[in-house]
Amino acid sequence: MKIDIITLFPELIETYTNNGIIGRGVENNLLKINYVNLREFSEDKHKKVDDYPYGGGPGMLLKPEPLYNAISSIKRENSYVIYLSPKGNLFTQQKAAEYASYEHIIFIVGHYEGIDQRIIDMFVDEEVSIGDYVLTSGELPALIITDAVARLIPGVLGSMESIVEESHSSNLLEYPQYTRPEEFMGHKVPEIILSGNHQKIKAWRELKSIELTIERRKDKLIDIDSKEIEKRCEKLDKIIKRG
Numbered sequence: 182m183k184i185d186i187i188t189l190f191p192e193l194i195e196t197y198t199n200n201g202i203i204g205r206g207v208e209n210n211l212l213k214i215n216y217v218n219l220r221e222f223s224e225d226k227h228k229k230v231d232d233y234p235y236g237g238g239p240g241m242l243l244k245p246e247p248l249y250n251a252i253s254s255i256k257r258e259n260s261y262v263i264y265l266s267p268k269g270n271l272f273t274q275q276k277a278a279e280y281a282s283y284e285h286i287i288f289i290v291g292h293y294e295g296i297d298q299r300i301i302d303m304f305v306d307e308e309v310s311i312g313d314y315v316l317t318s319g320e321l322p323a324l325i326i327t328d329a330v331a332r333l334i335p336g337v338l339g340s341m342e343s344i345v346e347e348s349h350s351s352n353l354l355e356y357p358q359y360t361r362p363e364e365f366m367g368h369k370v371p372e373i374i375l376s377g378n379h380q381k382i383k384a385w386r387e388l389k390s391i392e393l394t395i396e397r398r399k400d401k402l403i404d405i406d407s408k409e410i411e412k413r414c415e416k417l418d419k420i421i422k423r424g
């Protein structure tokens with residue numbers, strides 16, 4: 182997979198993708214991340230890339246011509262063009278999995294008040310938002326999506342980091358985890374975790390995941406019959422309490 186990021190501040194994001202797990206994935210040729218400096222595509226002698234909005238209003242917009250030139254320089258038959266904006270479709274793990282199968286993703290990173298609508302209408306396949314808050318620019322959203330997508334590319338996560346996301350628990354929040362020492366400032370690790378009984382530990386973890394999801398994120402469970410959840414909890418409870 183190749184990811185192109187059209188931005189005014191390539192150096193701002195390069196540091197992140199050159200390091201850590203993503204950096205290793207790039208080094209191992211599992212994905213390619215390329216930066217396109219929008220300023221280099223300005224036709225203006227002052228390298229101007231922004232202008233005032235027609236009709237008035239606050240802030241500046243990115244002009245269409247440099248964006249068109251930048252997109253044209255990299256767009257291929259199989260490119261998927263994403264514009265980051267709070268108006269977009271909400272980015273989720275499901276979307277990350279979908280994007281991970283694409284051959285080429287182009288991110289258009291806006292600044293100021295955004296970009297000329299005609300670029301969105303003519304060249305953008307999807308407007309995507311990372312959440313309901315307003316940022317100063319699209320660099321962080323592009324990085325966040327790149328990060329979530331990259332870790333799903335086979336081989337990017339090493340055996341140390343890789344977690345097999347079991348289909349039945351993928352919609353649940355993660356269970357609590359503990360490491361040494363057994364007792365920390367008077368607080369003990371739950372006994373069952375130390376029991377060595379893997380079946381019981383597995384059941385306890387799933388039960389904790391379900392409880393936590395009901396407590397914090399009921400919205401993740403709307404597609405599941407609450408009777409089914411109840412039955413599952415009873416079954417897990419029986420395993421945990423078995424003699």
Ligand code: 4HQ
Pocket residue numbers: 265266267291292293294295309310311312313314315316317318319322
């Ligand atoms: N932006 N999810 C870029 C966002 C945003 C978001 C605000 C996008 C500023 C220029 N992007 N514009 N939330 O807050 O993706």
